[in-house]
Amino acid sequence: MAVRAVGRWWRKTSTRSRRSRGRPVLALGVSGLLAVLSGLGSWRLGVAVLVIGPLLACARMDARRTAAVAALALSLALGAGAASGSMVTPGFGIEFLVLLVGGTMAVRDAARHTADAAALARATDVARASQNAILRPMSVELGGIEVCARHRCAVQGASVCGDLYDVVHTPYGVRLLIGDVRGHDLDALRVTAATIGAFKDLAYFTPGLADLATALDARLAPELEAEDFVTAVLAEFAPGEVRIVNCGHPAPVRVGKEVTLLEPREPAPPLGLHPKPQLYRFYLTSGDRLLFYTDGLSEARDANGADFPLIERVGDALAVLSSSEALDTLYAMVATHTGRAPTDDIALALCQPTSMVAPSSAARPSNPAACRKP
Incomplete structure (x- = not known):
């Protein structure tokens, strides 16, 4: 002793x-x-x-x-x-x-x-x-959608980060998942792997995006402890629009003629807390780019406690640069804003249609309120 x-x-x-x-x-x-x-x-x-x-x-x-x-x-x-x-x-x-x-x-x-x-x-x-194998930086084009994604772990010496993303080309269109697992330890790695694995399994066989979120919640239930959860955004690209289901995650940003947040009218709790997700549809026009991110970006604070000015900085970063340069610029902007290296994990996924086709009549919602054009 x-x-x-x-x-x-x-x-x-x-x-x-x-x-x-x-x-x-x-x-x-x-x-x-x-x-x-x-x-x-x-x-x-x-x-x-x-x-x-x-x-x-x-x-x-x-x-x-x-x-x-x-x-x-x-x-x-x-x-x-x-x-x-x-x-x-x-x-x-x-x-x-x-x-x-x-x-x-x-x-x-x-x-x-x-x-x-x-x-x-x-x-x-x-x-x-293991995490590098699960979360590889990507720059791919799938089904007419260019996707560039990467992550940075902010905790020095941490074995794993809590952020995740993946993209798949399914019969229902290109589908993307971005999320944030509670924690930074080996349990976070286990839940990250389980979430991405479940997404890959279910995305090909679940027609509805909201149904996909419900199925993910059910699949993850045995993997989560009582206080664990996964915030997530699911996106599905179709001609002339993007369909989004948000489960407690920061809203994506659409950059085009204007910079807008694609927010749900009614927030849903994260996966693991039994959400009842709703599908929201947003029109896309030629040249629009969509940024999906984790809260390490939107909640980065400077010395005075002010949050990162998301709308202004994202619009500047995504204005003319290539996807890879835009993400590098955003990381640099966060470091400049905080005056130090970011203190939280940051995952970014930038999506841009490479060809734009107007939505067909079958793609248009029967309920106009379900499709939003902020």
Whole structure:
């Protein structure tokens, strides 16, 4: 317990800069100083106090270096005992035994936390590779729709991010999913994979987009804990229009002659919270571009707490640039607005029809209120 307590204290009070390079010197210096004091007749604690050196070493050094510090502490203890003439006393033998046991425990603890760190690093590498396989940057053209998508994970050292996207070409048109899973840990990776897998399975066989959202919610239910959820936007492209179902996610932006948010009249809760989604249809005209994003973009705040000016900046970024350049510009704009690297994950998907065909009469809604042109 003493080994772990000292180790926790040492890890909390140390940093990764100059202190990390000075730890071996500090541990050896402490051991040497205590050895000198132990050789003085006025020093009452004896050589057992030299165990502090190995304890300091084990908190941040590997087993080999900790063993070296422990061996030095034992040698110094023998020297201090010889200098004070106490080596033949029972008290010295007990203290030397305490030092020997403490040094052994320190070496064992160093070996354990080194192995744990290596295992964590391997798990992190696997998680990152898994997410990169799931969320590959894309720049494709499917069914007359150009799609450029990418994500950036803002948490330094995080193994996974919570954002997701995917696009498929189905018998019902090109369908896109963008969403945000609650959390950043391995559970988020599991839910991300489950969401994208369910979307790929169901998008080809579910005619209605609202029905697709309901089916996704049902498929994800066994994968989610009580407080888990996935915000999501589903989009389906048809001649002259885009159909959107929004489940608790930021509204897409349409950039054309005007810059407008394609918002639902009635918000629906995220997937996992049993939404009753509604389908909304928006006309598209030649040259329109649609930006789908996660809240890391819209909720990026500057030093005064002001949100990123989404409508103004998106319109500027998407005005004349290529899709790839537009997304790079948006990321740069967020960093400029916040004055630092973004503190939340950001996923972006930019869609643009490569050819525009007027919607057929079959595509026009029977209820005019269901089709909106903000």
